[in-house]
Amino acid sequence: MTMEQESALASAQRQFDIAADILQLEPGLRRILRVPQRELTVTFPVKMDDGRIETFVGYRVHHNITRGPAKGGIRYHPNVTIDDVRAFSMLMTWKCATVNIPYGGAKGAVVVDPRQLSMGELERLTRRYTSEISILISPDRDIPAPDIGTNPQVMAWIMDTYSMHSGHTVPAVVTGKPIEIGGSYGRREATARGLSYVLREAAEALSFPIAGARIVIQGFGNVGATCARLLEEMGATIIAVSDSKGGIYRRNGLPLAAVVAHKQRTGTVTDFPEADRVTNAELLELPCDILVPAAVQMQITARNADRIRARIVGEAANAPTTPEADAILYDRGIFVIPDILAGAGGVTVSYFEWVQGLQEFFWTEREVNAQLERVMVGAFNQVLRTAHERRVHMRTAAYLLAVNRVADATRIRGIYP
Ligand SMILES: NC(=O)c1ccc[n+]([C@@H]2O[C@H](COP(=O)([O-])OP(=O)(O)OC[C@H]3O[C@@H](n4cnc5c(N)ncnc54)[C@H](O)[C@@H]3O)[C@@H](O)[C@H]2O)c1
Numbered sequence: 028m029t030m031e032q033e034s035a036l037a038s039a040q041r042q043f044d045i046a047a048d049i050l051q052l053e054p055g056l057r058r059i060l061r062v063p064q065r066e067l068t069v070t071f072p073v074k075m076d077d078g079r080i081e082t083f084v085g086y087r088v089h090h091n092i093t094r095g096p097a098k099g100g101i102r103y104h105p106n107v108t109i110d111d112v113r114a115f116s117m118l119m120t121w122k123c124a125t126v127n128i129p130y131g132g133a134k135g136a137v138v139v140d141p142r143q144l145s146m147g148e149l150e151r152l153t154r155r156y157t158s159e160i161s162i163l164i165s166p167d168r169d170i171p172a173p174d175i176g177t178n179p180q181v182m183a184w185i186m187d188t189y190s191m192h193s194g195h196t197v198p199a200v201v202t203g204k205p206i207e208i209g210g211s212y213g214r215r216e217a218t219a220r221g222l223s224y225v226l227r228e229a230a231e232a233l234s235f236p237i238a239g240a241r242i243v244i245q246g247f248g249n250v251g252a253t254c255a256r257l258l259e260e261m262g263a264t265i266i267a268v269s270d271s272k273g274g275i276y277r278r279n280g281l282p283l284a285a286v287v288a289h290k291q292r293t294g295t296v297t298d299f300p301e302a303d304r305v306t307n308a309e310l311l312e313l314p315c316d317i318l319v320p321a322a323v324q325m326q327i328t329a330r331n332a333d334r335i336r337a338r339i340v341g342e343a344a345n346a347p348t349t350p351e352a353d354a355i356l357y358d359r360g361i362f363v364i365p366d367i368l369a370g371a372g373g374v375t376v377s378y379f380e381w382v383q384g385l386q387e388f389f390w391t392e393r394e395v396n397a398q399l400e401r402v403m404v405g406a407f408n409q410v411l412r413t414a415h416e417r418r419v420h421m422r423t424a425a426y427l428l429a430v431n432r433v434a435d436a437t438r439i440r441g442i443y444p
Pocket of ligand 1: 175218245246247248249250251269270271272307321322323324343344345370371373374
């Protein structure tokens, strides 16, 4: 197996090992933090609309809960594996620790293509999966959230199922809920907004203003499209965007509102009449100031890293860059804002949603965004300082901060019994 084909977990562990070596982490702590603490696999039946009974496999993994309740999304995807869930649960531990919010890391999944299910089937699957993992979830133990293939409606069913079992309404058991039942203002845009704050800070650190910066975005979904709009509001020029079908490029800037309307009408950005078509591979190699991978993992690899022509790469997606590519980008002086920092706006506002639910006291959107900016800018500056002090790239710096926080918490609490 080549490095490029290694599993998501092996890649996450390799990244952890780099930080553990620099921190000279004691062998016992290394053994604890390298693997998930707790895993649940469930096989459960769902009545389909035609009367058949199908069985589905689901997972919920807690990587670490030393710093607080487990936090992480639930993915519905036909190809998801337990190994992916382990890797993403580990990334969640580091993401929460990087922005210093009091959570551990978790991830859940069901092996299913949700687009093949009716609404009724999706609801029954979600409610039964919730029931199966209810031995793990609760507002003070494990708080799920949306991920690929799930959305606020799925979170509403999880909240309702858990509440039915409890006999009273428990909004704080999930985040990413609809506003009407205790969701937070600003949650839907939070990942993109958090990213826009750190991109603005990064541009400033590299001595160019975000206003006028030329931006390329891979993935035009919730995060990518919102990020495009927010960066345009900051005065940046979006020159290329893409979705799973391909990308579009216009040297002088895309008319964003028209691209959004085209995507709504046709389901894709491709074939937008006033731009050139590019493939997703070509898009990544366009000359620009800021490249934002906001689609899927493993996009920047040893194969294309030497052709990336951005000054900053802001990782909205989880794990879009392989460790080999990281080293190449660093050597070429490209400033990478790693996923565990750049993509942490979502979990940060999830944390605010949980706090609001527990207190039953809700904030305005302005308050949410101001607190998000404080957390993201503070974390960015800490990671940047660490990178300078330790002479490492931003990903390793973020890992050093995050792993150290979890290691410290473990040492202070001690090993039970
Ligand atoms: N939504 C959040 O709060 C959040 C938080 C942290 C990280 N992320 C990560 O950000 C990424 C995007 O999340 P989202 O919520 O915008 O998802 P989404 O499903 O709304 O959008 C994904 C976009 O990527 C495109 N895409 C899919 N496969 C592609 C491929 N192979 N090449 C190019 N484009 C492709 C899709 O067409 C779509 O435009 C994911 O990796 C997700 O894990 C999301």
